[in-house]
Amino acid sequence: MLYSPNPPPLGRILHLYNSTSRKRSWGSSGQRFHLNTMEFSRERRLKARLAGDRRGDLYPHSLQFYLQPPTENISLAEFENFAIDRLKLLKLVENLGVSYVKGSEEYKSKLGHELRKLKFPYRVLAEDDYDARRKDHISHFILRLAYCQSEDLRRWFIQQEIDLFRYRFNELTDVLVQKFLKYVNLSYEAISEEVKEKLSVQLLNSTPGLSGAKVEELVFYKVPLPDAMDLFRVRRVYLLNGIAYVPHTDIIAIVLNNYRIKLSKALALTARSLPAVQSDERLQPLLNHLSHSYIGPDYSIQKNTGKISLELIDALSVKSFPLCMRQLHKALRDNHHLRHGGRIQYGLFLKGIGLTLEQALQFWKSEFIKGKVDADKFDKGYAYSIRHSYGKEGKRTDYTPFSCMKIILSNPPSQGDYHGCPFRHSDPELLKQKLQSYKIPPTGITQILELVKGMHYQLACQKYFQLTHDVDDIGFSLNHPNQYFAESQKLLSGGREVKKETSEPESSQQKLSNQKSTNSSSILTSSNTDADIELEGLDAYFTED
Template sequence: MQFSGRRKLLRLAGDRRGEVYPHSLQFYLQPPTENISLAEFENFAVDRLKLLKVVENLGVSYVKNSPNYVQKLEAELRKLKFPYRALIEDDYDARRKDHISHFILRLAYCQSEDLRRWFIQQEMDLFRYRFHQLNDQLVGKFLEYVNLAYDAIDATEKTSITDKLVNSTPGFIDKKVGEMVFYKVPFCDAVDLVRVRRVYFHGGYAYVPHQDIISIVLNNYRTQLSKALALTARSLPIVQADERLQPLLSHLSHAYVGPDYNVQKNTGKISLEQIDALSVKSFPLCMRQLHKSLRDNHHLRHGGRMQYGLFLKGIGLTLEQALQFWKSEFIKGKIDADKFDKGYAYSIRHNYGKEGKRTDYTPFSCMKIILSNPPGQGDYHGCPFRHSDPELLKQKLQAYKIPSAGISQILDLVKGVHYQLACQKYFELTHNVDDIGWSLNHPNQYFIESQQLLSGIKEIKKEQRQPENSQPKQSSQKSINTAATATTTTTTTTCSSLNTMEEMELEGLDDCFTED
């Protein structure tokens, strides 16, 4: 793949669309070879990242391939202009975008074991959805396309072993067996199905029904994708040597693609007297933890000051309020007023763009908090769902009166490395709602949604959900009387696709917080 700084994309010579992207469903075995602009490179990467995050969210919130799951995922695929029905529609641009964007994210997500594991899981779930859209004829064409052309047994052979197929395949009856396609698969390709006794095995072959062939295809896809990511990781230094791509790839794996929650629209919306009440009602757990630690210890180390200070700025704290807030708290501890003015006031003014480069810094996103600057001993920043010991997290949730069933759900999500979804569940439990109806990506988003809900500005739409790990639901939403002033400003949806500038700015901001 080659890149051009020009806006105009250099297309492939000639009309080779059918040859280059003949299928919407694929194993991504051949990398793209055409020229592509850097702008398109970035846009493709961001759109696929949005898609995979939706796949992750839906996979936890709904039974995979249930009607609600399929409906919501198809809507997202349509919205982002990716192929939504494999091998059916003739959409060259969507297929091209799907192919190129997959390889771009390979470059970003091959850099660590955790990133590779996440990428493989979401790509497999996306593949599974697309595969289930195929009919028997299209399945056969796809298997041939990826060199997995297993032979379907003929009617004569099927009739002769019908009783064995019925007995070996749970839930089957003679009539259903007669209508279903069975593939004759070598034993080594069907070990998982043989192990759980889901197929008839004879003469070194497993007789796999159409509905279970996906298991074999997915295993093959996982193996090939895992090997491809390992090879990509070995070649990454060569790609990163390109100064145009290195910044994009460095930040893409933890990129935030939502609003930046700039303070300008919220300035003066809250008072210092409201912060304690707001921290209980509307702060996400990470900020609630920082606020409590600040009140208890009258000090936060620089990682905590950065994370919490920018959050407060984003919810509407002015520079004057911020200086008063931090100073009044620090002088209750071991920091006198003079030391605060000399050692800490500059960094707060820098935070608000009044010193140094005079850059208007934006609050940290969830991915920024989760993936960068992990807390050490004596620190309170970071994501509690990511950085806390599960037992300590459980004790904290119990102290905040979260019901035991809800705590179990949260801990299950944490165990599955779904930290943002665990925070969404925390929101639902603390606000007594069944389904928030949006994906959480930013602490300030949490605050704004909470305030709009508590003030009655926004109502959460209730709908039937089918969680994979079903737990008793909370009672219907109770009426809540909030004492805090609601944040009424609608958040802008205009955002930088990768917020690369935000990351570069924060590097300079980190240098200003040098004192503990």
């Protein structure tokens, strides 16, 4: 997957052609975009269509390590739709991994349902639908491009792909496991019944948790010691002549480690091609939005516009603001000023909850003149930028509030800033102190910090919502600060039923395992591209400190 002007024989170059079904042009049919070692050529696609049942040769299996890039043409519409659906799936994998015990029946049921709904393969290595396998293959490589751009993105992508792979692998029968191992060139031979009977005592004594009956029932694989070192270190495997005899229940750990190494290397190589990708101004915005945005309401138009009085904001900040906005509001009240990053993030949030332009001007001016900014300086230096954010100046773009992913992944705060995501950008000890000052119970703080440690920042915010609203099931998957506010107001006004546990769980892990997320498919994806690009213009108006 290393980009080169002269790709090697096995390499391919991504070729997007102009889709007549889209108004936005991404180049003519002869134009090439050097992004990765993927090539979507028009001729190959046509040949595949004409080949009839031979087209399955392009994607022979639904479970794979994604070693060979796709080699057919794809329209921009498919490019975006495939990427969005896979983001939905990976975000659901993340949510389910915290809400349920991985491998539990409920976990498998919900993930299987989502695979079917989004039309990804769910009967692994069986005779799945060709289109589902094709979508799975292509969408994985598209997201490699989007998620290779930073260490955080790569780490998140690898973890979700690993969890998705684990689910699929665990659905395989013994026969299909052997078929898969052969397909990915992992020469782990299953031992015969005669060998298993001969070594039954050693296998029983060397593999914890086995009984005699299980030894007879399980398939054991001969694995070279270097591949099984993790099992060997913890004395979970029988070793003979440099060969580890690994039971079916443990082979997944070895396969996952092999897949993780390959995927990590592939993402690192893909990252090296980023300068070539970023040089194309038409393609790079789309890849950025895939990793920074989400699907859902943009909160640019609110039914409650003008219904929130300025006198209520202090009380609302305590009851219904997410921690990021509560932090910004407190900093503004304490310092009578926010630097430009905070003004953008908080100003658009207030716009999203219903403040009119006139209210916004009054709110910011009344606060700033309490500090070092007099009324004349505010009118000359700040009022224009507020009108601009409401689409009344400049390009007259109606800017939308920032989603969680945009706050987490872009414009990190520096010293003196208060914007960003507290769960992502705060020191854990300072975050702990802040939560304590907000009267979050110790067990709740522990749960939040565990989620932060696992880089589940939005799930940590969901836990904060649960604890501040005294509910067990929030009933939604949190992806936007304005969504947090809207759901809080709905709950506090009696707009939906409150579900609570009858007793407090014994531990954080038990609590996380028993959460039930009823709307987990509301997730990351692409937002309004033009509006986000023009946001750079808005940022310029907020540069004065």
